[in-house]
Amino acid sequence: MLFQTKVCGITSPEDALMCIKSGVDAIGLNFYGPSPRSITREVALQIADAVGDQIQLVGLFVNEDPQVIQQLHEAIGFDYIQLHGDEDPFYLKKLSPLPLIKAFRCKSSNPAELVDYLAACATFDVTLQAILLDAYKRDSYGGTGHQLNWETLDFKDGYYGGYRVILAGGITSDNVAAAIESTHPHAVDCASGVEAAPGAKDQQLVQQFAERARQAFANSL
Secondary structure (H helix, E strand, O other), X not given: OOOOEEEEOOOOHHHHHHHHHHOOXXXXXXXXXXXXXXXXXXXXXXXXXXXXXXXXXXXXXXXXXXXXXXXXXXXXXXXXXXXXOOOOHHHHHHHOOOOEEEEEEEOOOOOHHHHHHHHXXXXXXXXXXXXXXXXXXXXXXXXXXXXXXXXXXOOOOOOOOOXXXXXXXXXXOOOHHHHHHHHOOOEEEEOHHHEEEOOEEOHHXXXXXXXXXXXXXXXXX
16 A cells, blocks of 8 residues: 655664654655765665564665666565656566656646656556656756645646656645645655755654644545
């Protein structure tokens, strides 16, 4: 079952366990080297060992060699693999049937480009578990804190092909409830919005994020 709340960019077993205690559904492990939240295979294994099956694990990759992703998935056992780069549908086909989430960095609220991409996925017989919408920033692949223009989005409409939508892009403990109430996503994802410093999560902010998101999802039923 897809998570409702996810904290991305976990860099230590301690922060992972804190997310469990705070009621977060999933954590993201970042394998994109240039990111300040990137971790090694060894650290990822330590985190996976620490949390067991208490929380869902999402491996985040940017334009990575599919074989590397396969090897890490076999070693760690991700619940989902999130592709946050420029991967095309043919690339995704190489990773089938792994549980894939494709992230889109949205330059505008016009869904035309996204719709075309999803149509191509159908042509290649690629199944996505969800799509993630993030804010666009040139030369960056997420975690920037830039906010997506939520006011123009409503995931109850038919533009997104029936896919479950994860909302990211500037989500914080302060705005997560408003974001959920405005757009009706299936899940929300944050990274920098609950940090004391890049890669170091703030327990109070994480707990507030989880509690406020959970309440907003309950209110939107």
